Amino acid sequence: MAQPQRRRLAATAAHLTKSPRADGAAAAPPAPFVGNTEQGFGIRATAQPPVFDPLMQHAEAFQFYQEHRYVVVHQALNAEEVREMNEIADTGWLLDYAHVPSELMVFYPLLDYPAVDKFIKLPSTMPLISQMLGGWENVRFQEFNWRYYPENYGAPSDGSPPPAGSFGMRFHPDASLPDRFARQPYGCPDYVSAFYYLTDTHPRSPSFCVVPKSTRFRTLEEARDGLGDDYQETPIYGPAGTAILVDTAIIHTRLDGDGKAGRRIMHHAYARGGWAQNDDGGWRAPSPVNNPNNLFPQRLVEHHDPEFRRFMCQWSATQCEWVASGYDEEYRNQRPTKGSPHPAQARR
Numbered sequence: 001m002a003q004p005q006r007r008r009l010a011a012t013a014a015h016l017t018k019s020p021r022a023d024g025a026a027a028a029p030p031a032p033f034v035g036n037t038e039q040g041f042g043i044r045a046t047a048q049p050p051v052f053d054p055l056m057q058h059a060e061a062f063q064f065y066q067e068h069r070y071v072v073v074h075q076a077l078n079a080e081e082v083r084e085m086n087e088i089a090d091t092g093w094l095l096d097y098a099h100v101p102s103e104l105m106v107f108y109p110l111l112d113y114p115a116v117d118k119f120i121k122l123p124s125t126m127p128l129i130s131q132m133l134g135g136w137e138n139v140r141f142q143e144f145n146w147r148y149y150p151e152n153y154g155a156p157s158d159g160s161p162p163p164a165g166s167f168g169m170r171f172h173p174d175a176s177l178p179d180r181f182a183r184q185p186y187g188c189p190d191y192v193s194a195f196y197y198l199t200d201t202h203p204r205s206p207s208f209c210v211v212p213k214s215t216r217f218r219t220l221e222e223a224r225d226g227l228g229d230d231y232q233e234t235p236i237y238g239p240a241g242t243a244i245l246v247d248t249a250i251i252h253t254r255l256d257g258d259g260k261a262g263r264r265i266m267h268h269a270y271a272r273g274g275w276a277q278n279d280d281g282g283w284r285a286p287s288p289v290n291n292p293n294n295l296f297p298q299r300l301v302e303h304h305d306p307e308f309r310r311f312m313c314q315w316s317a318t319q320c321e322w323v324a325s326g327y328d329e330e331y332r333n334q335r336p337t338k339g340s341p342h343p344a345q346a347r348r
Contacts, residue, residue, distance in 0.1 A: 039253055040171050040209075041224060045234040051242070054124050062131050068212040069189075069247040072236055076124045076243030077196055085266060086198055088113055089146050103153070103206075103254070106146040111297050111332070120144055120268060121311065125194055125243055132245065133272045134188040136307075140314040142191065142269040143291055146198075149206045149254075151262040169254045171211065171220040171233075175290035176249035181216055183278050189215070189247035190287040191271050197242045198264035205261035206254050208244050209235045215249035223251050271314055289316045293335050298327050 052061035054073040065071040077085065089106070091113075109116055120141060130136040176190045201207050211233055217223040224231045235255055236244055246252065248269070257263070271287040278284065296319060300312050315323070318335055325331045 039169070039255055040211075040220060040233045041231075043224075043232055045232045048237060049234055051238065054128055054243075058127060058131075061128055065128070065132060065245065069215045069250045070210050070212065071128070071245050072238065073125060073128070073243045073245065074238075075241045076122065076194075077198075077241040079241065081119070082198055082240045085116070085119065085196075086264065088115055089148070089198065089264065089266075104148040104150065106148075108144070108295060109146060110144050110300065111295060114297075114299065116144070117300065119266065121308075125245060128245055129192055129194065129270055132189060132192050132247070133270060134274065134276065137310070138188070138272055138274040139311060140271040140273040140286070141296075141311050142271050142289075142314065143267070143294055144269075145267050147265050147267060149263045152260050153262065169256075171209075171251050171253045173215070173218070173251050174248035176215070176247075177287065179282075179284070180249055181218075183282065183284070184280050185278065186215070187276060187278065187284070188272050189249060191248040191269060191290065193246050193248050194268040194270075195244045195246070196266040196268075197238055197240050198266055199262065200239050201242070201263055202237050202261075203235070203257070205257045206263040207235045207237055207257065208265075209233055209253050209255045210244075210246065211251040214251040215247050217251065220251055273310075273314065286314075289314055292316050293318055295319055295322055295332060295335070 049068075049070075049072050050064065051072045051074045052064065054061060054076060061071050061073060088109075110120070126136075126139075130139050133139050174191070174193065180186065180190065195208055199205070211220065211223050211227075211231065213227060213230060214223040217226055236242075269290075271290070272284075273286045275286065276284040294316050296312055296315070301309070301319075301323065303309050303312065322328070322331055
């Protein structure tokens with residue numbers, strides 16, 4: 001992925017603002033934009049999106065998702081779950097991270113951290129994810145990773161101010177099938193992603209940002225032209241434990257922040273299983289595997305609960321070969337998963 005031009009921008013100071021609640025609480029004033037102006041067109045939302053209780057406000061949350069193709073939920077992880085996940089991740093960053101463009105990532109924590117099994121099917125968010133994908137029987141687990149933008153990750157080693165966007169990410173959709181551009185009705189998404197903030201996220205830190213209603217468009221330019229006055233780039237801030245559930249076809253990015261503040265997230269991806277028929281008579285097959293290197297551990301693949309085994313049944317060719325090998329460690333270690341640590345991390 002091409003890096004944006006490296007140029008120094010003046011960052012505007014901003015304070016952490018509370019997200020407005022869907023229960024009618026007053027919305028905080030919009031915070032100044034901080035970071036890389038080359039990320040998008042700078043048409044930023046003037047207020048934070050509503051935040052829903054995923055259980056008490058399930059119907060309202062799903063209605064918002066249907067209109068906008070994303071939804072923000074409050075306390076998807078409680079304080080103890082956030083603490084536990086961060087403690088586990090502390091080990092992961094030291095032992096198994098890879099440097100990918102713009103951040104550090106632990107690609108497959110399920111293989112080595114059984115303690116995180118309980119997080120892939122959270123009672124707070126799975127009811128919403130299930131409805132998004134057409135029912136629990138259609139939910140197929142795809143991927144779990146940790147992502148980490150350390151403090152000062154974008155800062156030069158000489159201590160000078162960081163060039164905003166030094167590890168910038170362009171707006172983009174994630175994996176989705178081309179029939180989404182024309183199928184009627186749009187129906188269930190091909191894939192759903194869930195992003196859980198493990199640290200407080202605010203205008204100075206990297207933050208998830210979406211273009212609402214953009215799932216029918218290939219590029220940011222198409223979305224701007226097609227949505228007209230409805231086009232906006234919506235940064236999402238919130239305390240640790242906040243989750244953002246999205247149709248993966250939505251155009252989104254990670255805004256840079258000021259290059260000094262850090263951020264951690266937990267990311268889950270799910271696919272749509274089962275067959276569906278559109279109003280126009282066309283059939284939609286189960287969504288295909290979109291990560292050819294993904295592996296699921298034996299304890300989950302051969303789980304005692306048949307419904308959970310179905311949840312874990314969407315295997316890549318790599319998974320099939322690993323199972324056929326008897327879960328051979330040598331085979332597992334051959335697949336490409338690790339990168340090189342970024343110099344800023346190596347100095348820590």
